[in-house]
Amino acid sequence: xxxxxxxxxxxxxxxxxxxxxxxxxxxxxxxxxxxxxxxxxxxxxxxxxxxxxxxxxxxxxxxxxxxxxxxxxxxxxxxxxxxxxxxxxxxxxxxxxxxxxxxxxxxxxxxxxxxxxxxxxxxxxxxxxxxxxxxxxxxxxxxxxxxxxxxxxxxxxxxxxxxxxxxxxxxxxxxxxxxxxxxxxxxxxxxxxxxxxxxxxxxxxxxxxxxxxxxxxxxxxxxxxxxxxxxxxxxxxxxxxxxxxxxxxxxxxxxxxxxxxxxxxxxxxxxxxxxxxxxxxxxxxxxxxxxxxxxxxxxxxxxxxxxxxxxxxxxxxxxxxxxxxxxxxxxxxxxxxxxxxxxxxxxxxxxxxxxxxxxxxxxxxxx
Ligand code: 13P
Ligand code: SF4
Numbered sequence: 001x002x003x004x005x006x007x008x009x010x011x012x013x014x015x016x017x018x019x020x021x022x023x024x025x026x027x028x029x030x031x032x033x034x035x036x037x038x039x040x041x042x043x044x045x046x047x048x049x050x051x052x053x054x055x056x057x058x059x060x061x062x063x064x065x066x067x068x069x070x071x072x073x074x075x076x077x078x079x080x081x082x083x084x085x086x087x088x089x090x091x092x093x094x095x096x097x098x099x100x101x102x103x104x105x106x107x108x109x110x111x112x113x114x115x116x117x118x119x120x121x122x123x124x125x126x127x128x129x130x131x132x133x134x135x136x137x138x139x140x141x142x143x144x145x146x147x148x149x150x151x152x153x154x155x156x157x158x159x160x161x162x163x164x165x166x167x168x169x170x171x172x173x174x175x176x177x178x179x180x181x182x183x184x185x186x187x188x189x190x191x192x193x194x195x196x197x198x199x200x201x202x203x204x205x206x207x208x209x210x211x212x213x214x215x216x217x218x219x220x221x222x223x224x225x226x227x228x229x230x231x232x233x234x235x236x237x238x239x240x241x242x243x244x245x246x247x248x249x250x251x252x253x254x255x256x257x258x259x260x261x262x263x264x265x266x267x268x269x270x271x272x273x274x275x276x277x278x279x280x281x282x283x284x285x286x287x288x289x290x291x292x293x294x295x296x297x298x299x300x301x302x303x304x305x306x307x308x309x310x311x312x313x314x315x316x317x318x319x320x321x322x323x324x325x326x327x328x329x330x331x332x333x334x335x336x337x338x339x340x341x342x343x344x345x346x347x348x349x350x351x352x353x354x355x356x357x358x359x360x361x362x363x364x365x366x367x
Contacts, residue, residue: 011343013332016329027331027334031338035337035338041056041078041080043080045276045293046319047080047325049295051080052080054080059272059273060159061141068089077089077100082108082111082321083101083108084142088140088360089346091144091357098347099347100333100342100345100346112143113225113228114225122205122208125208129217135155135178137166137186139179139186140157144348147355147356147359149355151357151358155359156359156362157359162363162366166363167190175221177221179223183224184257184259185256186225187260188263197214231317233258234313235312237265239313240266240312253291254291255272276300286308288310289309295323
């Protein structure tokens with residue numbers, strides 16, 4: 001067990017690990033009823049079924065950000081998702097509303113790939129090389145500090161469901177974009193907008209230099225931070241060939257955090273909401289291979305017994321950090337809240353919030 005795991009375990013009293021699911025469900029339901037509208041439980045699509053059953057709102061990152069911004073009644077928002085989502089909810093709600101994350105170890109490895117100190121070093125170097133021609137854009141899967149930097153430098157956030165329209169707009173404002181932290185979403189989005197791969201390069205935040213340069217500085221339009229999702233990198237061209245060969249009638253839909261090659265070889269790509277909606281709208285008897293996180297694929301399979309659905313890669317694991325939110329952690333957080341104790345609160349300081357809101361608001365206004 002590593003230090004972080006020990007810390008997380010230590011926070012959860014051992015007794016919670018021995019409760020039956022029925023007992024925990026009953027205790028959570030009782031507390032929810034008592035709190036009524038004062039308690040709001042948003043859940044991301046990648047959460048476990050045992051948690052999703054308590055969702056007041058389930059959705060992709062954009063829907064959850066919008067739900068947090070619109071909710072004025074809840075005093076407590078117990079966010080079932082990962083750290084950057086809870087931070088975003090805290091920034092989009094007012095000071096009297098408290099946001100809790102049932103397990104503080106629920107981070108996002110992609111968000112952690114963009115460190116604010118690396119960005120503070122990178123930006124002046126890029127400015128020196130390209131002048132004032134760049135708009136910074138950060139995927140919502142990033143820390144509040146990164147969002148704040150981007151907001152303060154005239155940029156915006158995007159999610160996987162609005163990246164195309166927002167990047168399109170950004171490129172009418174500035175000659176180039178600097179897209180953090182997911183190189184794949186950045187590459188897939190700008191390629192869809194017609195920008196050739198040759199006009200993109202990758203920023204290595206550790207070496208602090210541009211890589212994969214295939215054109216002159218003059219022609220470079222897209223600078224991609226060298227980050228990726230550890231879950232979506234497991235969907236490969238080999239998986240796609242396997243489906244094409246063994247299930248020729250199957251359509252393949254993947255999340256745009258998958259690599260460019262995988263997105264190109266698939267039939268469709270889109271946010272978790274788009275994946276859910278596409279399968280929902282598909283006719284009975286249709287066949288699908290889905291390239292995204294395992295909890296969501298499992299839930300889609302359960303919800304559509306009339307369709308043949310498989311995971312594009314049956315050997316992938318769920319997102320391990322999303323998975324940290326479970327019944328014992330949710331119950332413990334709610335019971336502490338019920339006793340008047342706020343645990344696992346996510347609070348972003350005022351200066352960071354002010355700047356990050358500039359980036360978030362630019363996105364929300366266009367969504
Ligand atoms: P969505 O916004 O599509 O739900 O994606 C969030 C995420 O973390 C995907 O890995
Ligand atoms: Fe982060 Fe990937 Fe997990 Fe999404 S699936 S929360 S991007 S690690």
